[in-house]
Each structure stands twice: as C-alpha cells, then as structure tokens.
Amino acid sequence: MTKKSIKCRVNGVNREYFVDVRSSLMDLLRGPAGLDSIKHGCDVGECGACTVLINGRPFNSCIYLAVWAEGKEIVTLEGVTNPDGSLSDIQQAFVDEGAVQCGICTPGFIMASIPIINQETPSTREEIRRQISGNLCRCTGYQKIVDAIEKTQKKRIAEKKKG
C-alpha cells in the first residue's frame, strides 16, 4: 500500500494529509478529515450525493482520487454554513422551500447548486434542472429543490445589482 502526502485547502484552511494513493477524495474527507456531511449512494459517480466543490466546480468526490486534490481548494457543506453557524442563503432556501426530505441527497444538491446561484444572469428552470441532473433525489421529485435554487439565484442577482 503506497501512501503519499498531499497539501490542499479544505473549507478555507490549509491541510496536509497522508493518504493511500488508491483512496478517493470522498474517503479522505469522510474519514481522516472528519467531514461527514458528504454522503454516498453509489461510489461510482451516478448519484451525486458525494458532491464537493473543487476549485469552485462540483465534482463527485467518490470518483476523484484523493491524491488529485494536491494544491486544490475544496469546499464541502461544512464550509457553506456561515462562520457563526447560521445558515447561508442557499441552506435557508432549502429549509424554507421544503427542498429537504430524507436529506441524504441534500449536501450534494447544495454543493451542486453553488455555481448556479453564483451566476451573473438568471437561469431558466430548465437550465437549473439540467445543471443538477447529475444529482439524484428519490424523495422530492426535484420540484422544491429547483424552487430553492431559483429563489436564491434571483436574490443574489438582485443583491449584486443593488451593489
């Protein structure tokens, strides 16, 4: 078993890990990094429950090798919560819109929605649906998830306009 040392930033903090070269980023984050917001439903890139942001883009961490994280900026759901522990806008929208049921898909959906809510121009619901179609949810029918993302995106765009 070969191990390798990697350096990366996780939720804004510089970290160094000594990882099995075969292990996935998901194993690293859920294991030694102790970030168990990350869920898993398939381990082969089909469900999106393990989605994290790597340099701002959503990836399925189950099929991303831990060693590839060298030098990368990684954000998980723990890093989306405001530093004072309060909910960020997208989290609050998931709560208020009723986009959460069993919740196993929720961390992945929130991570997948970050790039969408940061867009400069508003998306159609169809575009939002397309962008989150790599994430599976069996409970909600996606309706309220799309609502939560759409609402947050609109709010952010309006806030940016206001300056």
Place this chain on the structure above:
Amino acid sequence: MLSEPNQTKLTQKMPILTLEEMMSIVGRSLNRVDASDKVTGKAKYTGDLVTPNTLVAKVLHSTIANGVVKSFNLDEAWKVAGVVDIVTCFDVPDIAFPTAGHPWSTVEAYQDIADRKLLNTRVRLYGDDIAAVIAETEIAAQRALKKIEVTYEEYKPLLTIEEALANTEIPIHDEFPTNIVKSHKYEIGNFEEAIKAPNLIKVEGEYETPIVKHCHIEPAISFAYEEAGKIVVVSSTQIPHIVRRVCSQALGLPIGKIRIIKPYIGGGFGNRQDALTEPLNAYLTTRVRGRPVKLEYTREETFAFTRVRHAMHFKITSYLNREGDFVARSVKAYSNQGGYASHAHALVANAINAFRMMYPVGAIKGEAYTVYTNLATAGAMRAYGIPQISFALESHIDDIAKVTGLDPIAIRKRNMMKLGYVDPITTITCHSTGLEECIERGEKYLNYSEKREKYSKQSGAIRRGVGMSIFCYKSCVYPINLETSACRLVLNQDGSAQLQMGATEIGQGADTVFTMMAAETLGFTIDKIHLISRQDTDVTPYDSGAYGSRQTYVGGMSVKKTAEKFKAEILKFAGKLLKRDPWDLDIVENQVVRKNKKEPLISVADVAIEACYSLKESIHIAAEETHHCSDNTYAFGVCFVEIEVDIPLCQIKVVDIINVHDSGKIINLQTATGQVHGGMSMGLGYGLTEYLKFDPKTGRMLNDNLLDYKLMTAIDTPELHADFVMPYDPTGPYGNKALGEPPTIPVAPALRNALLNATGVAVNSNPLNPQKLFYAFKEANLI
C-alpha cells in the same frame, strides 16, 4: 422525455381561516424540524456513526439462481491479510426466520413465513447470501470474497410464474411443493347470476406490471456490536421494533437481548420495511466477541439483494349495463414473489381488495396467487400492491370507455366508492371522501374533457393526449394487522417537553407533524417540543414503524392521547400552586390560563421548575399512552396528465401533470406537498422508464445500478402540481388520513390512458418506454 418548462404554477388558494384555525398549529405550513440539521450536515445517518475501529463484513452471494451449496474452499481466502473470520451457510444457526415488517401475530396461521436462514445452503435466487467475511478493512474483505471457491448442485432457474408453476419436481422451498406461496379467493354477491342479466356489455383485459426498485439514495447499511450483554444493531430501518423481534428470532435469543438503534435514514419507500442486513450483522458481531462489525451493501447489492416491488399480472373482466353501471366484475391476479416470502401474499391480497373497494358495485370476485420464482425477493414498496392494481384497473376503465363510448370520468363517478361504504370483507368504512371534488379540480385544472375530445381526432407524427386515474388507499393496516403505537412526553424544568415516538422519521416528515400535533394539543409553541428523532428500542416506546401511510393516523392519535394526559398532569400541579380547580385551567402558548380566558396565571416553565424542585412535593411530570387503533378510513386522489407523443421516436413527453389528494385535514401543507411531488416523480418513473431486467438464462439482475436503471432525474421531471381537498375525517386524530404512499399510485395509469387518448393504442404494461412503444406502434401500423 424532456418537459417544457411550464410556467403556469398552480396558485394555491389562500384559505380563509377562522379564529380557531389561526390559533392552531395543525394545518400550518411549517418548516421541518430536522431541516436545519440536514442542510448543514449535522444530521447523522448510520454510516456517519460507525466508529473507526469497526470491522467490515462482506457477503458472498451465489452465482447461481437455483440449487444447493455443496462445499466451500476457504484456504486461499483465509490467507488474505486482515481477514478476521469467515462464516458459511454451514456454520450459522439452523433457524428459519421471517423478514417482513409486520407486527408479529400471536395467531400462528397469520404469522409471516419463516423461509430463510442467516446464510442459505439452498440457493433460491442469483446472489443468495451463502457466506460472509469479516475483515479489518473493506479491501481485505473484498479480496477474501473473491478467493472463496464454491461448488454447487445446480437446478434450472425458474424465472417466470409459468415456469415456476410448471416445474415442481424440485420446489424452490420444500414446504411449498407447488411453488405457490399462497392463494385465495373472494366473491361478493353472485357473479354467475349477475352476468345473466340481459343486454350487458362485457369488457376483458390483461395487464402486467414490472419489477421495480425503491432506489433510496442511502444504500442498505447497519453495524452491530455487543454492549451490556446485549447485541446492539445500529441500522437504517423503517421498523426498529420489528427488526429487533426478527433479530431475536433469527439468532434464537430473547428479545431483551437485542437493541436496535435507528438514526436518520436516507429514504426507505418500503425496502426497509423488512429486516435486511440486520439479522446477519447481529450474528456476525457475536462471531468476533462483540467487536463492532459494519455490513454495508453496495448500490449493486442494494438493488439485487434487498427487496423489489412485485411484478403482477391481472386478468380483469367487467360486465356493465348501457348506462355504465357495473353489474359484475372479476379479477385474477398472479404475483411474482422471487426467492423468499418477505411480505408474500399480503401485497396481491391488498391489490385485489382495492379492486373491490374502488368500485364496490354489483357482484365482484377476486382470485390471487403468489408464486415463488428464482428472481429477486419482492417485498413492500410504496403503496403495497396498489400501484400494480391501479395500473390494471384504471387502464381497464379507460378501455371500457373506449369500447362503450362512455365518458371515463362518468364511469368512475357512477361506480366509485361513496361516503358510508363499508367493505364487506374487511369492514373498513368510508368515513369521509373528497374524491368527487378531487376529480372535479383535476378535470378543471387540465381542461381534461374538452382536450380529450379534441385529441381523440388527431393524425400526424406528434400528438397530444390527456389521461386520468383515481385511487383509494387505506389509512393504516387495521384490521389485517395489529395497529398499535405508543408515545411518551417528559417535562423539562424550563417548561419544554421531550417527545418520544416509536413511529419513525424516514424522510416523509413524521417528526415535524408529531411535533406540531403535540404542540397543538398541549398549547405549547413549536419550539417547546423537543422531539427525539432517533429510536432506540431500549428506551423508545413501541410502534411498529413507518409503513402503510399509518403514522399520522395511528401514531398521531397516540400523540394526542399522550399530550392530553400530560397536559392534565401539568394542570393538576398548576392547580395546586394556584389553588384552583385544574378543570378550570388550560394552556395557551406556554402559559397556564383560565379556560377560555387569555390572561396568563403562571407560565408552564414556572410550573415545571416548581414540580421538579419542590421541597414540598417534587413530581417528575411525564406521560405515556398507547393507541391501539381499531378503525381505518380511506384516503383518495387523482392524477390528471397531458402528454405529447412523438410517434416516430416512440417517446412520451409530459406536458402538464397534477395530483389532487383527499388525505383529510392536511397537518402541514409544505411537507404534504413534498410527499405528493416525490410520489408523482416515482409514479412517472413507474409509468415511463423504470423496470428491472434479468438475464433469462441465469436470473442475474442486469441493470442493478443507478445508471442503467432509469429513475427520474431533474431534467426528466416536469413541473409537478399538487392540490388537496380536505374533508375532516372523524376517525383521524386531527381529521387526517393517509398521505405518504398514495401520490405514487395514480400516475402510471393516467399516463397510459393519455397515450390511449393520443394514439388509440392501448399499452397494457408499464413502463411506456421507447422499446415498448416501438412494438406497440408498429403493431398499430403507426410506424
């Protein structure tokens, strides 16, 4: 099957509230009590609770579907570094046990079939559990599995009902020599006499539904260890108290020696209304002197080796008069059980019961068979046999409309269950119904009748169609099974209360509605109720768990009863402090007041602190009550859908869809709407894309993953509309009836009927996927 973005959102009418309703908590649209933990990652699921030193177990699944394990060669497997133990089917206790999530029946004839062991020598499906490895790491366990050599005596796999009925020389289970698990019949009125009436129209049809999968996103998982002389199993289950009983049966241990802990779970949909990994996991920890052992299935194992929805085949015959009244109807049903009994015949029995209940007019007879085959074991899945019969029956109604030229809505309205109906076999009574209004709202929303007329005259490659379907669904499992639920409330010194339920949160929002119900009855604000979500059978009061859409109906009544008793205890103590008759007191927004008065006399917090620390009379205020439910009532609903069919591409696109439900008084509109959306999405999958495919030679499941098994993604899903008609049901604790499962029921038949409207082609099996449509359209000379 992309859907057009549909901007016409249903505008939920703002109800005009009475003063009493404005005061009440039940009926409001409140955020879920667990939402905040779930959007921050604080919510803990089974996999999040596994401790680092936990051993990993992996199951060896058979590579034949029918036969007997003769021997193992474990030599190479034992050589793998990190292997701690290897257990085979020859080592486990010789005890057969049942797995179905039913409350235990003390009457032997009604007990679930005990037909499997922890590991099985007699192999009955491709992937049967035949051995297990416990290792230090997952990789070691996997490696060891690969090195185990097995020799089998192999029999021909019996994969269809026909094959299983025809090949009985070596039955799948010796105790069932015909491979029939169970069959039964009923007859209401005299069918043969009834059909002698003159001028009847006879319509016949055969309908078939496929094997499908729950696809909860969290795979099957548990871990087990020993503590304080007990086996503790932490598991993702819908039914902790039942799993405890099953584990005790499987291991031959007293029930008090087993403790089940249920944290948050990542969906269930009936799959986890069965003991899955728990019994074997409980046994495996005993093999390693109580060290923690995790048994987590991969997605592929969860697909193939947990439970599936029964495939069913129905033959329906209907006789009706010229006006459209049913005179006689019959159904003959076959249900494919797969290798083990699990919930067995209960599902198809439920299906043919609903056949009777939905249109309880004229003579009706039903006949059902559940047959063992060497396919994946079928168990409970959302709505327990009713999606199957509804696909058949509601398709059949539109077939009748086509043959007779009668209006499909008119046929339904004439014959459907009405208020006051008492089912002659189960005695379940229709205590309230808003079905007629559900139909009217759906028809109006879609402009169904006008469109149906218009669309029936189309030609061309792209056509539109509208379809609808109705259903009825029971609100609990009484009188088929025991219905019992207990609840506990404990007062804290700050005037808040712990609420403990045996009923489980599985994503459907149970914790939220129980919190609301307790607050409502106690006169507390929501924030003063602390619901303990996690069940622990050592301390949690008994309830059989989340299934049958029973919890708000049965568990809700136990909350109400317990809260009433608890409130009386608080007021009794407050009465002493205030020197007033407790009967004259009430609680409003956490304050003790005089009945029908507003001025606070003392806060519940002050009562609580005095009760706890009083030097004169300290009392710890708590209450616990059981609700043994001995009634039931029907929920109803409809689906109306408009589709666009691309005939050359053999594709269906959903243009608009609405479900309208009568689930009685809705406790929480937000969570109820969420349930409807999720059920509709699952129904769309059932109608359009989902089915499990098996290798016809070996019986191996072929599409056992989330890529090849097509459940709805966000882009496949149209905008979903939900509406509610809310008659107050007199038997529901707060006027409420079943809601969790029903939304999935009416979607597939509505889609099928829309296809019939669009093309004139009757497709009598779901899903309506392009492969199937190709053959159907070809046969109809459309392509």
